Amino acid sequence: MKPVKVGICGLGTVGGGTFNVLKRNAAEIARRAGRDIEVAQIALRSQNPQCDITGTPITSDVFELVDNPEIDIVIELIGGYTLARELVLRAIDNGKHVVTANKALIAVHGNEIFARAREKGVIVAFEAAVAGGIPVIKAIREGLAANHINWLAGIINGTGNFILSEMREKGRAFADVLAEAQALGYAEADPTFDVEGIDAAHKLTILASIAFGIPLQFDKAYTEGITKLTTADVGYAEALGYRIKHLGVARRTAAGIELRVHPTLIPADRLIANVNGVMNAVMVNGDAAGSTLYYGAGAGMEPTASSVIADLVDVVRALTTDPTNRVPHLAFQPDLLSDHPILPIAACESAYYLRIQAKDRPGVLAQVASILSQRGINIESIMQKEVEEHDGLVPMILVTHRVVEARIDEALAALEALDDVVGKVMRIRVEQLN
Numbered sequence: 001m002k003p004v005k006v007g008i009c010g011l012g013t014v015g016g017g018t019f020n021v022l023k024r025n026a027a028e029i030a031r032r033a034g035r036d037i038e039v040a041q042i043a044l045r046s047q048n049p050q051c052d053i054t055g056t057p058i059t060s061d062v063f064e065l066v067d068n069p070e071i072d073i074v075i076e077l078i079g080g081y082t083l084a085r086e087l088v089l090r091a092i093d094n095g096k097h098v099v100t101a102n103k104a105l106i107a108v109h110g111n112e113i114f115a116r117a118r119e120k121g122v123i124v125a126f127e128a129a130v131a132g133g134i135p136v137i138k139a140i141r142e143g144l145a146a147n148h149i150n151w152l153a154g155i156i157n158g159t160g161n162f163i164l165s166e167m168r169e170k171g172r173a174f175a176d177v178l179a180e181a182q183a184l185g186y187a188e189a190d191p192t193f194d195v196e197g198i199d200a201a202h203k204l205t206i207l208a209s210i211a212f213g214i215p216l217q218f219d220k221a222y223t224e225g226i227t228k229l230t231t232a233d234v235g236y237a238e239a240l241g242y243r244i245k246h247l248g249v250a251r252r253t254a255a256g257i258e259l260r261v262h263p264t265l266i267p268a269d270r271l272i273a274n275v276n277g278v279m280n281a282v283m284v285n286g287d288a289a290g291s292t293l294y295y296g297a298g299a300g301m302e303p304t305a306s307s308v309i310a311d312l313v314d315v316v317r318a319l320t321t322d323p324t325n326r327v328p329h330l331a332f333q334p335d336l337l338s339d340h341p342i343l344p345i346a347a348c349e350s351a352y353y354l355r356i357q358a359k360d361r362p363g364v365l366a367q368v369a370s371i372l373s374q375r376g377i378n379i380e381s382i383m384q385k386e387v388e389e390h391d392g393l394v395p396m397i398l399v400t401h402r403v404v405e406a407r408i409d410e411a412l413a414a415l416e417a418l419d420d421v422v423g424k425v426m427r428i429r430v431e432q433l434n
């Protein structure tokens with residue numbers, strides 16, 4: 001049988017990894033796919049010194065590649081929203097299947113892209129868009145197809161996890177660790193996407209869609225980054241038996257779906273609390289399977305290439321199938337997606353870690369307790385530290401039971417209005433994940 005011809009758009013970290021693994025494991029991959037896979041063209045802006053592309057036709061124009069009649073499958077690895085959207089839609093219009101690692105593209109333009117792909121009877125595959133080398137899309141979309149999925153929670157940004165791990169383990173400064181993540185090729189082109197949670201929210205949006213059968217709704221995800229975390233909070237969390245992780249949480253409740261990315265205290269003895277460095281992990285809770293955990297490299301050249309090529313093999317195997325019998329892009333049949341609403345963060349429910357900087361006077365703790373109890377907020381534990389030399393203030397750390405966020409917002413406003421409380425109260429959500 002003739003080889004399947006693919007075109008790779010972008011020869012950066014993931015594109016380079018994809019080219020190299022396709023070449024190195026060509027025979028093994030062909031044994032799985034049932035056909036040889038040939039890279040017929042690469043669109044690149046500059047050479048990748050880690051790849052020997054001698055003999056492979058190249059172009060600097062991605063549209064020349066997507067219009068190339070020889071190419072059956074386009075692999076989009078240029079990233080970003082605008083050009084990537086244009087080239088993916090054009091590839092689809094040209095009747096080509098698409099494999100992409102672009103989480104921003106899928107989270108923001110996925111509904112449009114999948115609708116167009118259905119019209120044209122082509123596949124758009126995106127395993128590499130979430131959690132690098134972990135086949136979590138396939139696990140949720142296919143492996144857990146029997147389940148009513150209740151919730152999922154994941155460490156889905158390697159750069160952020162690397163920063164938090166290094167801060168906790170070595171007391172390293174934020175900026176220094178971020179620079180290292182950039183040098184290692186983990187960070188996004190705009191690193192605020194990593195540290196402000198935007199990249200994780202892109203991935204969470206995708207995971208929630210395939211878990212709950214809802215359209216992609218990135219604009220409704222609540223996103224909070226890790227830049228305001230202090231080493232003091234990391235230490236207090238530790239003393240209370242928790243680790244702070246930057247978590248994406250999607251939970252189905254009767255009122256709607258929680259879709260939120262924020263720093264989170266997790267009990268230190270949970271497996272996921274011990275996922276460190278650039279590693280990612282996603283926990284999925286389904287009614288039949290219970291909790292399952294997927295762990296692995298969340299970024300990097302070859303781990304991400306592994307997912308790109310797995311998609312490629314899937315597409316090659318499906319080339320001759322009837323488009324209506326393929327696994328739906330978002331796991332559920334497109335005309336059966338649910339309109340269960342995404343909840344605003346004020347309606348989400350969680351436990352909370354609160355750090356109050358208070359003056360060292362009698363009665364402050366009583367006032368704090370009164371404000372919380374008036375709003376039905378139950379305190380689970382409390383820790384008061386000695387007066388800090390530099391400002392003469394007393395850090396008061398509380399962990400609450402679960403409560404709707406709006407209640408905590410009201411309590412924080414009341415606490416911050418107290419004469420004896422100085423500055424903003426630090427609030428970090430707490431999840432038990434059990």
Ligand code: HSE
Pocket residue numbers: 129131132156157158159160186187188194199298299300
């Ligand atoms: N910047 C991303 C991360 C790359 O750090 O996880 C993988 O999506």
